[in-house]
Amino acid sequence: MSDIGTKTGAKDCCMWVQRVIELTGWEPLGISVDWAAIEGELGVLLPADYKELYEVFGGGVFSDSLYFLGRDEGPAFDFLTQWRVDLSVDQDSTFADVSAVDPYAIYAPGGKGLVEWGSTEWADEYFWLIDAERPGEYPVLARSNDVGGWHRYDMSTSEFLYRVLADADFQPFGIAQYDLGTTFKPGSGDPDGQPL
Numbered sequence: 001m002s003d004i005g006t007k008t009g010a011k012d013c014c015m016w017v018q019r020v021i022e023l024t025g026w027e028p029l030g031i032s033v034d035w036a037a038i039e040g041e042l043g044v045l046l047p048a049d050y051k052e053l054y055e056v057f058g059g060g061v062f063s064d065s066l067y068f069l070g071r072d073e074g075p076a077f078d079f080l081t082q083w084r085v086d087l088s089v090d091q092d093s094t095f096a097d098v099s100a101v102d103p104y105a106i107y108a109p110g111g112k113g114l115v116e117w118g119s120t121e122w123a124d125e126y127f128w129l130i131d132a133e134r135p136g137e138y139p140v141l142a143r144s145n146d147v148g149g150w151h152r153y154d155m156s157t158s159e160f161l162y163r164v165l166a167d168a169d170f171q172p173f174g175i176a177q178y179d180l181g182t183t184f185k186p187g188s189g190d191p192d193g194q195p196l
Contacts, residue, residue, distance in 0.1 A: 014049065014052065016049060016156055016158035016159040016161075016162050017049050017052045017053055017056065017158045019158075019162050019166075020053065020158055020161055020162050020165070021056060023162065023165060023166055023182045024062065024165075024182050024183060024184045025182075025183075026056065026057060026184045028055070028056040028057075029055070029056060029057065029058055030055060030056075031054065031055045031056075031058055031070075031071060032055075033051070033054060033055055033071065035051060038079075038080060041080065041109075042083070042107075042109060042115070043109030043110050043132060044107075044109070044130055044132050044135060045135055045136070046138075047128065047138040047156065047157050049156045049157050049158040050117060050138075050157040050158070052158070053068070053070070053157065053158055053161070054070040054071060054079070057070055057184055057186070058070045058071045058072060058077070058186050058187065059071055059072035059076075059077025059078060059079065059186070059187040060072070060077055060184055060185050060186040060187045061184070061185045061187075062161070062165055062182070062183070062184050063165060063175060063180040063181055063182055063183060064180055064181075064183065064185070065120050065121045065122070065175060065180060066118060066119075066120050066161075066164060066165065066175065067118060067119050067120065067121075068117070068118050068161070068184075069082050069116065069117050069118060070187075072186070072187035076187055077187035078187075079117065082116055083106075083107075083115055083116065086100075086106045086115075086116055087106045087107070087108060089106075090105055090106035090113075091106075091108070101113075101114050101127070104129070104141070104150075107130045109132070110132045111131075111132060112129075112130065112131040112132065112133070113129075113130065114127040114128070114129060114130070114141060115127060115128050115130050117157060118161070120175070122144075122145055123144075123145035124142065124143070124144045124145060124173060125142065125143055126140060126141075126142045126160070127140070127141045127142070128140060128141070128157070129141050129152075138156075138157070139152050139153065139154050140152070140153040140155065140157065140160045141153075142160075142173055144172045144173065151172075151173075165182050166182065
């Protein structure tokens with residue numbers, strides 16, 4: 001597992017959110033969110049910059065390929081729905097003690113584990129490693145379907161997202177090299193979860 005990145009403060013996180021907004025040309029939605037209810041269900045606070053991204057974008061697709069979990073009328077891009085499904089599958093004893101996120105587990109309230117916040121059409125997956133006993137620490141763990149193994153990034157969600165979208169040298173996850181544009185399309189709300 002690689003360990004890349006730098007610790008970022010609250011000011012830096014807001015800067016990275018602003019960079020993602022500018023990069024996409026997106027007009028912030030200003031979604032009102034009951035964070036107390038969401039974080040109450042999770043039993044842990046979420047990263048401040050993720051909450052800002054969620055309020056600005058909701059759930060949807062960046063650059064026609066990177067799926068961001070936020071809020072959506074349908075289940076496809078809804079953060080809590082995805083976490084509930086992941087947790088249910090991870091705790092299902094059908095596969096014995098094997099986790100889909102081995103050597104980790106999906107985060108359960110009060111514990112330590114992964115919470116997914118994004119993925120790509122190439123089956124790359126983006127998670128936070130959350131430890132209820134270490135609030136305020138949210139390293140990004142990512143894995144690429146074609147490279148394998150986990151990569152750890154000690155950076156904010158918004159910095160990671162920006163680098164994936166804009167930095168062609170951010171390997172193995174940077175998509176700027178493919179010249180897909182830097183757009184955002186909100187989730188469709190369709191039951192099958194297809195983007196607009």
